[in-house]
Amino acid sequence: MIKSQYGWDGYPRFKLPGIVDFCSALLPPEHGGPDPKLLGELVEKYASCLPTPARHGLRVALGAITAGTYGKLRSSDPDTRVKALNRLQGFGGGQALDAVKTVVLLVSGSDRNAQDILTRSNINPPARPDPHLDITPSLEWSSISYFDAVVIGSGAGGAMVARSLARSGMNVVVVEEGARHSVEEFRSHHPLRRWADLYRDAGATAALGIPPIVLPIGRGVGGTTLVNSGTCYRPPAKVLKRWRDESHLELADPDFLNPLVDDVWSTLEIGPVDLSVMGNNGLTALAGAKELGWAHGPLNRNAPGCGGCCQCAIGCPRNAKFGVHLNALPQACEAGAKILSHARVTKILTEGGRATGILASRENGSHLEIRAPIVVVCAGATETPPLLRRSHLGHHPRLGKNLALHPAIGISGRFSQDITAWQGVLQSASVEEFHDSDGILIEATSTPPGMGSMILPGFGRSLIDEISRSNTLCTLGAMIGDDGSGTVVGSRSPIITYNLKRHDGARLVKSIWVMGKVLFASGAHEVLTGIPSHQVVKSVAELEEATSNANYKKLHVAAFHPTGTCAGGGDPSTHPADPYGSLRGVMGVWIADASLIPSCPEVNPQVSIMALAQGVAIKILDNA
Ligand SMILES: Cc1cc2nc3c(=O)[nH]c(=O)nc-3n(C[C@H](O)[C@H](O)[C@H](O)COP(=O)(O)OP(=O)(O)OC[C@H]3O[C@@H](n4cnc5c(N)ncnc54)[C@H](O)[C@@H]3O)c2cc1C
Ligand code: SF4
Incomplete structure (x- = not known):
């Protein structure tokens, strides 16, 4: 265990009664498992990063395991402890066991390999330095400011739309809830901490249902492209046809979209794995x-310059994986865009049926306001619907539905x-x-x-x-x-x-x-x-x-590709956004992220999202 190194020292612990006994049953030290006390402590530190329902769920699951194993996890005999877990699994305790086992193995696996991961992170220098971004943390941003356009979210969609608008001469600000992460962090921080820092809710997002589905989502400057695997597909022809001919999403017309896909392809320097x-x-x-x-x-x-260190999911320590924080966002800044980090947009402001700006909260709870006649929502398929509802723009019956x-x-x-x-x-x-x-x-x-x-x-x-x-x-x-x-x-x-x-x-x-x-x-x-x-x-x-x-x-x-929760298309009763990405029922609010996609993209979607976002930007400019 290297639990006290690499930045976990300052983290609080969320008490999980029974965690040490569970660790010693799951990975008995008698058979080469880690020190259960140290492992339990690190699990408690990780749990402190989880959202309240998840950490309480973990506590409840552990309580059920402790009760269902009748104190046997405290036995000094490792076989007795394992038998108790096996018996509980046989008697319907599988879900609780799965939940706690998943977390404990994530923590212990990343800790066991932390030294190796960091050594491999540092074998080669970064393929490129962190680029210059015109970025300001929200605590240093004024309470009121004025722009031509606000883009909410700096991920795949947001970065591309911001670049297009800025290049056309608009005064643009990208507002991002997460932080900017540096390649130095990816070369020096404990892998578990990278996981906790780079994902919304420390990676514990899930879709409830049968079966429940683990659904990690990135959060930070660069959005989910910071943690994605870098796989790139052009939108398949049959999918584009479906979007255009069945959903009447005009942006998906191949004659319009394919040149934008080509542009994404060259911006991201996409090529086959060597x-x-x-x-x-x-x-x-x-x-x-x-x-x-x-x-x-x-x-x-x-991933130009990829060295094959297998860490894409926790931030590339070589800056080889070419997420939008390394291309579209610096290019947007070169064209004059600004980035506001650590600012969660709480509300889109409207007056008389027109967008007038946004309200955002800083980390210390204070608020700031940005006035702009154009608001582009790129918060991702799971965050865009709640933001629209908070803004009283969530009346469409299909908003939040249609999630693929x-x-x-x-x-x-x-x-x-x-x-x-x-x-x-x-x-x-x-x-x-x-x-x-x-x-x-x-x-x-x-x-x-x-x-x-x-x-x-x-x-x-x-x-x-x-x-x-x-x-x-x-x-x-x-x-x-x-x-x-x-x-x-x-x-x-x-x-x-x-x-x-x-x-x-x-x-x-x-x-x-x-x-x-x-x-x-x-x-x-x-x-x-x-x-x-x-x-x-x-x-x-x-x-x-x-x-x-x-x-x-x-x-x-x-699942890694949520889409469709504010679908664009031709039918006003089915599609909350119109065929060009404009939110129905209000002027000046546009959707340019994964939520706009009307049905499952059937391939890894980042290229499709980025190309569609550029298409939305063209329509915004046409309307301006
Ligand atoms: C582990 C993983 C691997 C993946 N691998 C691939 C892959 O190999 N290839 C591929 O094509 N796709 C991959 N994806 C999916 C792809 O990265 C996403 O589909 C894509 O990034 C989504 O783009 P987006 O613009 O909709 O949202 P995101 O890129 O998620 O960006 C949304 C941004 O908005 C911010 N935000 C949200 N709410 C607010 C708010 N209220 N105020 C301010 N900011 C806010 C978020 O913090 C986030 O930074 C992967 C996803 C994951 C999780
Ligand atoms: S792209 Fe992924 S595999 Fe390649 S160097 Fe970066 S983290 Fe390692």
């Missing part, structure tokens, strides 16, 4: 797909040779055989070292054994194009709900079969399926049996 840095995880996936004769290839990424998530699932294959999935590019290669036919997109994806051990089955000695052999695992992820069956409700901290439709669940199960086939074809001798009733399968026949009986409601699902 096989020399890809790493074994991607190479193994490519070999399996090749063996099967399935469509495959290196992914396109916006592009749900994802991960599995691993065990090989006899070393794979060390985390030495190489975090997301590196694709298998697209079932993309057109079933909407299943497979991408070879690892996590930063140790930060993916929560997918490993079991408790105690067997879990420690799994962790110690995790270098022999190849990990794949699959995403499925889904129906927009989720909602974002509320006007402050949003509540996200999502019930996976039966046919989407069936395709998630099919994707386990697809990934398992790739892994076996590339030489895996067993596959960790993530299916509770068949955790490990040792042949394609066993894989088929496992997937034919799997209940999608019991899978561990995550």
